Amino acid sequence: MNVPSVTTDPLLTPSQFLKGIGPVKAELLAKLDLHYARDFIFNFPRAYQDMSELRTVDQLEEGKLASVAGVIEEVDLRNVGTGKSLLGVLIKQGASYLRCLWFNQPYLRGKFQSGRRILISGEPKQQGIRWEMVHPKYELLADDDDVPAGRILPVYSLTEGLNQTQMRRIMAGVVEAYAPLVEDVFPDEFLDTHQLWPIRAALPQMHLPRDQASLEQARRRFIYQELFILQLALAIRKWRLTHHRRAPALPTSARIDARITRLFPFELTTEQRIAIDQIAADMGREVPMNRLLQGDVGSGKTVVAMYAMLLAVAHGKQAALMAPTEVLARQHVQTLTTALEASKVRIGLLVGSLTPAERKKTLDALAAGELDILVGTHAVTHALNQSGAAKDQKPLDGLSDALEGGRFARLGLVVIDEQHKFGVNQRAALKRAGIDPHYLVMTATPIPRTMTMTMFGDLDVSTIRSAPPGRQKIHTYLAEDGQRSRWWNFFRQKIAEGRQGYVIVPLVEETEAVEAASVQQTLEVLQRGELMGHRLAALHGRMTPIEKESAMEAFRRGRVQVLVSTSVVEVGVDVPNATLMTIEGGERFGLAQLHQLRGRISRGSHPGYLCVYANPSTDEAQRRLDAFTRSNDGFELAELDFQLRGPGDLFGTRQHGLPPLRIADLSRDVEIVEEARSDAQTSIAADPDLKDPAYARLKRMVLIRYGEALELGDVG
Structure with a gap:
């Protein structure tokens, strides 16, 4: 006969000893991650x-x-x-x-x-x-x-072997027996002030509500609690970055500003100037800058980042610029080299395709202070630490190790391009490079407002919405198969006029499960058909770095007229003469991703033309495509994508290192997000380490849920 294990906490009673379960059902419920009484209590209905x-x-x-x-x-x-x-x-x-x-x-x-x-x-x-x-x-x-x-x-969510009626009976029994034992994380005064139900009143109404009003009150209680704990964690992290760490003060001046801006062969836009002033003010303090620079496609973020790097160099410091792909890293080097050819700034490149000798030469120059700016990819720069590392040093696995390895002589600034490609853990680890560098991240994927308050809540934000003068219009069309002949006639005409173009397909190779054209098949079909006699090349994620760079260089120099590619060109690729794009399988791309792809064309003096072929099978996919053809505003599209697809599809929480939200919905609960953020910031301003005994349980929840992801283990 099974006897319940001894525990001092009834909420830790194993599931098999709960009423109506037993060993057999306990095994089924374990598949739903339901092991103890407390798991059942907080297993809220999905509908x-x-x-x-x-x-x-x-x-x-x-x-x-x-x-x-x-x-x-x-x-x-x-x-x-x-x-x-x-x-x-x-x-x-x-x-x-x-x-x-x-x-x-x-x-x-x-x-x-x-x-x-x-x-x-x-x-x-x-x-x-x-x-x-x-x-x-x-x-x-x-x-x-x-x-x-x-x-x-x-x-409730089910697993094979359990039906909804059985699950309801089990849940009702556990909630009735154990919900009265749950202690509230909020003090009574806090509940009264914020008009929140006590947890013992809210829990039963989440599982078997009396009416719709009771359900809404209970839901609000738990949505607020989840968001408030997240905002507390972010507020604590931001306070610690501001008060516990020191960075080199790199102030600007009229002389330094003039020396930098004269390197730009154009006038800065008003929004670029505002962003630069915000960044310069941050870098002028002995507190590590922790800023996100977001802007629409082609809004001129790279110029702002270049200013920040040159400000660091003006003070004798080094800057690191990290890109998500080698193609983009090499492009950044080319852009910087061209822009700074009249200066004495020394630029280095560190990517996976370098030979061991090239890598060693770069590392030695970096350590000797003979490089001012290092451009590289985050995934391969563990080479920074491997070169000259001690024999007994731990294995290295990324940019954080590279920086911690001390290979920079005078690191003052880290710039990361495409922020959402990097996780919270990587971002946090960047801060451990001896004296803290200033930290600037950029994204060309505009971030919805509630996302900036949650997933990026530990960052200050600068925004550039408008494009610099002279940006040409992009004409976007959603076409059917019957219109292909007309589009390809137009495509060939523009190629004959000297333009270049992209053809984007969603997969590298076909599978039986997904009917989508592969790069290679599309390339061969076009070479035999619509683009016969034209110079085509392929680009996709399975190519080696050297193969990718070779294809891109040929495209940049015009030796290739049409690049057939996956969405690997989505981020940052800049070929001004490329003004044409065809997207196949458009329904397989997210709205933000489609907008990023569109940003690859019309980067020069000619207008851009984009034609999307799609077979949407849902109303959501159709709305996404309609919005894409209707609007060129990345911020407007980001908000719509957020509403249609939710935050996970835009920036999966696992990329951030943060656990997913269980009940809150960032697109639905905007007002509660704002309320929780304001309340958390007020609380941390008054009690940064949550030392008030009344907040002991809240503090414990913060550490359990977000302590590791946000490096809060030693709070208080």
């Missing part, structure tokens, strides 16, 4: 079914949300066009019928069988004498399942 609106078919009203229980009578899946489908399920309730429709979701066909009981929820519409629901929510019911009316039912 709810409002059974207070349970209706018979005869009681349905046009457009009014309702739930209907019945039996599946017929299931019909048919094709309604190329790549499009319609799934129809006929539900019988007594002598009445309800038809349910799902467009372009053929995978649902296997879930519905005739004779199976089902619960449907949605907005009904009357079509002739029959009621219909389009894309309703559904729940398959066992023969012995009750359909309780007048209640809001939780819908």
Whole structure:
């Protein structure tokens, strides 16, 4: 006979000893990461079914949300066009019928069988004498399942072997027994001040709410708590960076400013000047700058970063510029070399394709102070530390180790291009390079406002929205297959006039699972067909660095007229004469990514032309493509992409090193994000290390959830 293990905390009771579970179900529940009583309590429903609106078919009203229980009578899946489908399920309730429709979701066909009981929820519409629901929510019911009316039912994530009714019974039993034992992380005074429900009142209402108002109050409590703890962590980190670390003060002056700006053969825009002034003010203090520079495609961020690097060099310090790809790193070197050819600034390159001798020469020059600016990729610069490293030194795995290895003689500034390609852990580790460098990160992917307050909440932000004068317009078209001949005629005409172009495909090679053109196949088809006689080359992520650079150099010099590529050209590639782009499989790209790709053309004196071919299978994909053709504003598109796809698809939280949010939704909960941020900053300003005993549990939650990711282990 199994005996419960001894524990001083009832919330740590193993699942098999909880009411209604036992060893067999415990194994199933473990697949849902439910091991102890506390895991069940905070296993919030993924959705709810409002059974207070349970209706018979005869009681349905046009457009009014309702739930209907019945039996599946017929299931019909048919094709309604190329790549499009319609799934129809006929539900019988007594002598009445309800038809349910799902467009372009053929995978649902296997879930519905005739004779199976089902619960449907949605907005009904009357079509002739029959009621219909389009894309309703559904729940398959066992023969012995009750359909309780007048209640809001939780819908939990399941695993094979457990149905929704069983899960509801298990959850209800655990919540009833253990929710009263959960201690609140907030002091009573804090709850009253912020009008938050106590946790023991909120927990039961999350799992089996009395009504919609109670559910909203409970949800608000936990959304606020999750966001407040995140904002506390970010506020603590920012306070520590400001008060516990010292960087070299690198102030600007009228003389230094004039020496730097005279190297630019153009006038700075107002927004560039504002960003430069903000950065210069930061670098002038003995506090490490921790700033994000975001700007739309082609807004001139590189010039601002160049100013920052030259400000460091003017004070005898070195600067490091890290890029996400070797192609972009080499391009940065070319841009800097051209812009600074009249200066004495010494520039070095450190990338994976260098020979051992070239790498050693660069490292030696860096350590001797004979290089002012080092440009490299973050993934391969562990070579910085490997050169001349002690025999017993730990293995090295990235830029943080490179900087910590002391290979820079006088490091004053680190610039990272494409911030979202780097995680919080890497960003944090950069600070450990002896005396702290100033730290500037750039992104050409505009970041939605709530994202800057959360995922990037430890950074100050400078924004450049407008492009410099002279930027040419980009014409964007969404085309169908029948219009290909017309587009390729135009494409060839522009090539004949001396322009160059890109053809973007979503995959390197075809797979059976995904119908998308590969680079190589597209290249061969174009060489035999629409672009016969033209000079084409391929570029994709599986090529070696030397092969990539060779293809890009040939394209830059005009030896290649058309580059057939994956989205590897998305970030930063700058060929002014390339004004044409064709994107295949446009529905497979995110909105922000499409905008980045568009930014590769019209970087010179000629207007750009982009044609997207797509086969959207969802309403969301169609809205994304429509928005892309309608707007050239990256900030507007970023907000829309954020609403359509959520933060994970824009900047996956794992890239940041932060654990994912469990209940909060950054696109939905904007007001609570702002409230939590303001409250957290006020709290940390008054008590930076949360020493007040009333906040002991909050502090513990901060350390458990974000301590490792944000290096907060020694707070207090």
